[in-house]
Amino acid sequence: MPTETKQIQDLASQEYKYGFYTDIEADSIPAGLNEDVVALISAKKNEPEFMLEWRLKAYRHWLTMKEPKWPNVHYPPIDYQGIVYYSAPKKKDSPKSLDEVDPELLETYRKLGIPLGEQELLAGVAVDAVFDSVSVATTFKEKLAELGIIFCSFSEAVGDHPELVKQYLGSVVPYTDNFFASLNSAVFSDGSFCYIPEGVRCPMELSTYFRINAKNTGQFERTLIIAEKGSYVSYLEGCTAPMRDENQLHAAVVELIAHDDAQIKYSTIQNWYPGDDEGKGGIYNFVTKRGKCLGRNSKISWTQVETGSAITWKYPSCILLGDNSIGEFYSVALTKKRQQADTGTKMIHIGKNTRSTVISKGISAGHGQNTYRGLIKISKSATGARNYTQCDSMLIGDQCGAHTFPYIEIKNSTAQMEHEASTSKIGEDQMFYCQSRGLSAEDAVSMIVNGFCKKVFKELPMEFAVEADRLLSVNLEGSVG
Amino acid sequence: MLEIKDLHVKAGDKEILHGINLKVKAGEVHSIMGPNGSGKSTLAQVLAGRESYEVTAGQITYEGKDLLQIAPEDRARLGIFMAFQYPVEIPGVSNTYFLKAALNAIRKERGEEEVDALDFLNLVKEKMELLKIDEKLISRPVNEGFSGGEKKRNEIFQLAVLEPKLAILDETDSGLDIDALKVVAHGVNSLRSKDRAFIVVTHYQRILNYIIPDYVHVLYDGRVVKSGGKQLAIELEKKGYSWLGEETVSAQLVN
Ligand SMILES: Nc1ncnc2c1ncn2[C@@H]1O[C@H](COP(=O)(O)OP(=O)(O)OP(=O)(O)O)[C@@H](O)[C@H]1O
Ligand SMILES: [Mg+2]
Numbered sequence: 012m013p014t015e016t017k018q019i020q021d022l023a024s025q026e027y028k029y030g031f032y033t034d035i036e037a038d039s040i041p042a043g044l045n046e047d048v049v050a051l052i053s054a055k056k057n058e059p060e061f062m063l064e065w066r067l068k069a070y071r072h073w074l075t076m077k078e079p080k081w082p083n084v085h086y087p088p089i090d091y092q093g094i095v096y097y098s099a100p101k102k103k104d105s106p107k108s109l110d111e112v113d114p115e116l117l118e119t120y121r122k123l124g125i126p127l128g129e130q131e132l133l134a135g136v137a138v139d140a141v142f143d144s145v146s147v148a149t150t151f152k153e154k155l156a157e158l159g160i161i162f163c164s165f166s167e168a169v170g171d172h173p174e175l176v177k178q179y180l181g182s183v184v185p186y187t188d189n190f191f192a193s194l195n196s197a198v199f200s201d202g203s204f205c206y207i208p209e210g211v212r213c214p215m216e217l218s219t220y221f222r223i224n225a226k227n228t229g230q231f232e233r234t235l236i237i238a239e240k241g242s243y244v245s246y247l248e249g250c251t252a253p254m255r256d257e258n259q260l261h262a263a264v265v266e267l268i269a270h271d272d273a274q275i276k277y278s279t280i281q282n283w284y285p286g287d288d289e290g291k292g293g294i295y296n297f298v299t300k301r302g303k304c305l306g307r308n309s310k311i312s313w314t315q316v317e318t319g320s321a322i323t324w325k326y327p328s329c330i331l332l333g334d335n336s337i338g339e340f341y342s343v344a345l346t347k348k349r350q351q352a353d354t355g356t357k358m359i360h361i362g363k364n365t366r367s368t369v370i371s372k373g374i375s376a377g378h379g380q381n382t383y384r385g386l387i388k389i390s391k392s393a394t395g396a397r398n399y400t401q402c403d404s405m406l407i408g409d410q411c412g413a414h415t416f417p418y419i420e421i422k423n424s425t426a427q428m429e430h431e432a433s434t435s436k437i438g439e440d441q442m443f444y445c446q447s448r449g450l451s452a453e454d455a456v457s458m459i460v461n462g463f464c465k466k467v468f469k470e471l472p473m474e475f476a477v478e479a480d481r482l483l484s485v486n487l488e489g490s491v492g
Numbered sequence: 493m494l495e496i497k498d499l500h501v502k503a504g505d506k507e508i509l510h511g512i513n514l515k516v517k518a519g520e521v522h523s524i525m526g527p528n529g530s531g532k533s534t535l536a537q538v539l540a541g542r543e544s545y546e547v548t549a550g551q552i553t554y555e556g557k558d559l560l561q562i563a564p565e566d567r568a569r570l571g572i573f574m575a576f577q578y579p580v581e582i583p584g585v586s587n588t589y590f591l592k593a594a595l596n597a598i599r600k601e602r603g604e605e606e607v608d609a610l611d612f613l614n615l616v617k618e619k620m621e622l623l624k625i626d627e628k629l630i631s632r633p634v635n636e637g638f639s640g641g642e643k644k645r646n647e648i649f650q651l652a653v654l655e656p657k658l659a660i661l662d663e664t665d666s667g668l669d670i671d672a673l674k675v676v677a678h679g680v681n682s683l684r685s686k687d688r689a690f691i692v693v694t695h696y697q698r699i700l701n702y703i704i705p706d707y708v709h710v711l712y713d714g715r716v717v718k719s720g721g722k723q724l725a726i727e728l729e730k731k732g733y734s735w736l737g738e739e740t741v742s743a744q745l746v747n
């Protein structure tokens with residue numbers, strides 16, 4: 012193997028720095044799943060009757076389903092009875108303010124670079140922190156409430172705004188949707204809820220930081236965002252988990268609803284523990300994310316930077332129902348070590364003159380396997396629909412793989428489709444060019460990769476674009492031989 | 493400044509350079525000419541540190557250091573710059589960002605502070621004027637979609653900003669129109685100084701009308717077969733290289 016290739020491969024193996032574990036007393040239920048467990052979760056959360064019923068319907072439906080086998084990922088069978096479905100940091104009452112939050116927890120988030128004290132926060136960002144199964148703190152709540160914006164944990168929303176939850180829960184991802192979404196519907200324990208009233212432009216980024224801490228625990232959270240007529244919100248989620256030898260399941264559901272002229276921008280920086288060099292441990296990230304552009308001229312944009320997880324299986328999608336609505340998907344997925352990712356999007360065009368843009372950048376290093384899977388569906392009713400898809404793969408080293416599966420279904424002949432795809436390697440010539448200008452091999456790789464991802468990073472909110480850039484560099488960093 | 497002794501270089505299984513000797517002092521301009529495939533780029537790339545070439549024998553010293561022991565990025569930081577015959581595209585990375593990172597890497601080596609944004613901007617402006625480069629080109633991604641001539645000009649722009657001690661130009665003149673050639677030559681000339689040396693690889697003596705070399709060397713089949721002054725370039729233009737071939741062959745026969 013030429014030295015350059017070897018160097019590049021070294022760069023791809025890098026240590027995970029969020030792998031610490033917080034020793035905190037937890038209220039967990041025994042592993043296993045049955046109707047009693049579902050009822051117990053619901054009871055622990057003091058949920059109204061309609062929630063329990065919904066959960067049980069989901070559970071019963073889930074029992075009839077089989078795990079999907081079509082994704083291009085490989086893993087040993089998951090023992091669903093071996094998973095703990097509820098674990099929460101122990102506390103007397105739910106904290107009323109940050110002063111009541113366990114200092115251990117605050118410390119954990121501080122170590123992750125997410126200080127929860129409002130005075131320390133980035134001025135323009137409100138945070139909901141989810142630790143294992145429950146939300147531990149939400150910042151800037153009052154300030155947002157002045158504008159009529161509801162930003163709280165899902166549990167609180169169920170208690171305080173049951174009518175909204177009842178109206179929208181499952182309206183985009185029904186509990187019958189798919190194996191993991193059904194499981195989530197039955198057992199989800201918390202997550203974030205966000206409601207932007209008519210005409211309000213949310214003045215700050217809303218964000219949720221998910222942290223899986225406890226052992227053998229699955230994290231099943233649910234996020235629901237509703238943007239009323241003419242409103243705007245930008246939302247960001249970040250995720251980390253300790254290093255463990257066992258795989259942990261993360262099966263989340265995110266539902267977005269955009270009414271007339273509303274706009275939701277949803278960004279993810281996913282950095283779950285990816286497992287070690289041999290592929291031991293790491294998070295199984297099996298997530299269903301979908302947005303519904305319900306109203307005319309509405310717009311939903313998904314931007315994701317996926318660097319973590321042993322396996323990623325997710326297709327943030329848009330249902331373009333309203334006329335002139337717009338769906339966007341911008342994705343960077345990096346797989347290194349033994350990571351596998353099967354990710355992409357579905358753009359379902361139903362309304363007239365609906366438009367969608369898909370920009371996917373897959374980077375594979377080490378033994379990483381990266382699959383783009385996307386569906387563009389133009390329904391009969393979608394006259395004047397347009398789609399632009401660009402799918403690029405970059406290979407670093409020669410032991411990784413990139414795969415692309417674009418599916419297109421067109422039922423209306425007025426559709427305009429454009430598709431571009433490319434696969435490239437970080438060439439020895441590019442490396443040498445950078446090095447001959449004084450850049451180290453590490454800087455050269457991270458510069459080339461960041462250039463490759465430019466179109467996607469451009470879509471992230473400013474602070475997070477910097478974060479994403481850094482994260483990618485850190486993930487590609489390593490010992491240069 | 494630079495001394496190459498009996499340099500033998502292999503690419504794959506094939507020996508390309510069969511014992512090169514060359515001495516370059518600070519302030520000098522050397523031109524290397526020679527037919528296609530004679531090993532000019534190989535020599536340039538070996539000087540810049542390309543690892544796909546294997547040095548099987550010989551030595552290169554640069555400012556008293558064993559150059560062959562130095563990694564390519566460190567050579568750049570020590571003041572070696574090669575303008576590529578085929579500049580490489582780096583999609584999505586803006587020219588200025590790239591250049592600033594390069595400049596800072598070099599400054600760091602010299603124990604200088606990172607260049608501040610305003611100073612950098614002024615430096616870039618100054619060099620842009622010197623080389624009559626369009627501002628648009630500078631903000632675009634490195635060489636991406638540049639025309640052949642634009643790429644060459646961008647190499648010289650980088651050279652001008654990075655101000656190396658030893659600049660190696662690998663056929664920078666090929667692909668430049670006559671006006672661009674003059675601008676580039678003017679840029680290079682304005683960078684000539686007693687502390688800086690140039691190695692200009694070219695096929696055409698035309699550029700040497702503008703960048704007057706102190707020495708001209710002819711590389712033929714991996715050997716320097718003739719060295720001389722500027723006159724040699726003119727002679728080559730008239731007679732081509734074949735007579736040199738005969739000369740070497742007869743020289744070898746005599747030996
Ligand atoms: N990596 C390589 N593997 C095999 N052969 C190589 C390699 N690099 C160069 N060569 C060969 O070495 C010889 C010299 O190449 P080089 O590029 O140095 O020539 P040059 O003098 O620069 O030619 P030109 O004037 O066409 O640019 C050529 O025959 C070329 O095919
Ligand atoms: Mg050449």
